[in-house]
Amino acid sequence: MLPPAEAESGSGVYNAKLGMWVFLASEVMFFTALIGSYIILRFGNPEQWAQPGQVLNVPVTAVNTFLLICSSVTMVKAFAAAQHGDQRWLRIWLLATTFIGASFVGVQAYEYLQLAHHGFLPSGYREGHELAEAAAQGGAFKGGPALPASVALYGATFFTMTGFHGFHVTMGVICMSFVTWRAFRGAYSAADHRGVEVIGLYWHFVDLVWIILFTIVYLI
Amino acid sequence: MTQAKSHRPNYIGIFVMLALLTLVELGVAFLTVFSKPVLILLLIGLAVWKALLVALYFMHLRFETNRVRILVIAPLPLAVIMVMAVITEYVW
Numbered sequence: 001m002l003p004p005a006e007a008e009s010g011s012g013v014y015n016a017k018l019g020m021w022v023f024l025a026s027e028v029m030f031f032t033a034l035i036g037s038y039i040i041l042r043f044g045n046p047e048q049w050a051q052p053g054q055v056l057n058v059p060v061t062a063v064n065t066f067l068l069i070c071s072s073v074t075m076v077k078a079f080a081a082a083q084h085g086d087q088r089w090l091r092i093w094l095l096a097t098t099f100i101g102a103s104f105v106g107v108q109a110y111e112y113l114q115l116a117h118h119g120f121l122p123s124g125y126r127e128g129h130e131l132a133e134a135a136a137q138g139g140a141f142k143g144g145p146a147l148p149a150s151v152a153l154y155g156a157t158f159f160t161m162t163g164f165h166g167f168h169v170t171m172g173v174i175c176m177s178f179v180t181w182r183a184f185r186g187a188y189s190a191a192d193h194r195g196v197e198v199i200g201l202y203w204h205f206v207d208l209v210w211i212i213l214f215t216i217v218y219l220i
Numbered sequence: 221m222t223q224a225k226s227h228r229p230n231y232i233g234i235f236v237m238l239a240l241l242t243l244v245e246l247g248v249a250f251l252t253v254f255s256k257p258v259l260i261l262l263l264i265g266l267a268v269w270k271a272l273l274v275a276l277y278f279m280h281l282r283f284e285t286n287r288v289r290i291l292v293i294a295p296l297p298l299a300v301i302m303v304m305a306v307i308t309e310y311v312w
Contacts, residue, residue, distance in 0.1 A: 012285045021288060025295045032299035040306040052249055065242055073235040076278045080228065204278040208271045215267035219249040220260055 020198045024205050031209050034164060035216060038157045048153050055120055056158070057111060058218055064107045065214050068169075071100035072207040079200050085190030087183070094180040094196070097203065101173040108166045112159075122159040124152040158217060165213055168206050175199055229277040241270050 013021075042049055052058065078093030119126035179199045182188070188196055245266050248254070254262065276282040281292060 012287050018288075018291075021291050025291060028295040028299055029302075032295075032302050036303045036306045039303060040309060043307065043310045058246070058249075062242065062246055066239060069235060069238045069242065072238075072274060072278050073231055076231050080231070201279055204274050207278075208274045211270045211274065212267050215245065215263050219245060219263050 014194060016194050016198045017201070020201050024201065027205065027209075031164075031212075034161050035212070038161060038216065041153050041157055045153055050154065052219055055115075055154075056218055057114065060107065060111055060114075061214065061218050064104055064111075065210065067100055067104045067107065068207050068210050071097050071104065072204055074100060075200050075203045079193070079196050082188050082193035082196045083190060087186065087188075090188060090193075090196070091180070091183050094176065094183050098173060098176045098180050101169060101176060101203070105166060105170050105173060108162065108169075120155055122152075122155050124155050161213055161217055165206070165209055168209070172199075172203050172206055176203065229282075231277070234273055234277045238270055238273060241266055241273075 050056075074093045074096040078090055078097060081087075081089035081093055115121075176199055179195050182195060245263060248259065248262050248266070275292075281289060
């Protein structure tokens with residue numbers, strides 16, 4: 001029996017890439033739902049939000065933002081190396097991307113632990129802890145009672161948005177490890193490096209989402 | 221297979237630009253020069269600028285076929301409608 005004839009791509013791109021773009025389009029709506037909810041909650045309850053830098057550690061997050069930008073450039077360099085069939089640099093750049101991506105997750109875990117340690121949780125501030133005091137002195141809670149239950153929105157939205165993003169980065173690191181392992185086995189060539197391109201699209205999208213989240217959650 | 225791409229953006233240049241824009245964002249956010257609405261507009265403008273750089277050059281949208289571009293642009297109006305719809309809750 002003859003193998004089936006190769007189907008012609010109607011969109012002009014190969015299936016995996018088309019699939020990734022469709023997936024990313026759905027991800028746009030996913031993160032828009034989170035950001036939309038954040039906006040409506042913040043507009044409706046401005047007194048619950050602390051000033052930028054008062055509760056959240058902006059310097060640490062700025063470093064993390066820089067890490068993610070670095071990982072995007074190492075990813076795109078890996079893609080360029082794959083286009084040229086340069087196996088050595090493909091592996092080096094992929095390893096670097098995986099390592100920097102994992103570092104981002106590590107720094108985020110550290111940030112969460114620090115916030116929890118100082119009393120900022122998804123359920124709100126822990127009464128009596130220093131971040132609750134700092135936020136109260138800095139003008140948060142103005143016009144509202146300074147009870148932990150009343151400030152749950154800030155913590156809940158912060159941990160939900162950054163948590164889902166962190167989950168995406170974690171998944172990206174796992175997939176990137178797989179692509180890196182395949183690269184070490186010589187799976188990609190100048191003629192066919194689809195896996196590198198597709199994981200790259202996902203990776204840059206995650207970077208792009210962080211760019212928006214960093215501004216909305218940490219700076220505004 | 222993979223489309224042959226003759227376009228090679230200056231990736232390091234884009235990276236430097238992204239890093240600089242991040243520094244500008246931090247500066248703008250913590251300078252007490254701007255009023256809150258101006259600050260928000262500036263910060264969102266800078267974030268959109270950075271996001272566009274990533275999408276156009278790192279994700280190669282600038283060099284993609286129109287069909288792919290349409291696929292990418294399609295959810296954006298829906299996203300704007302969704303955010304606008306929830307914001308109107310506080311306008312009316």
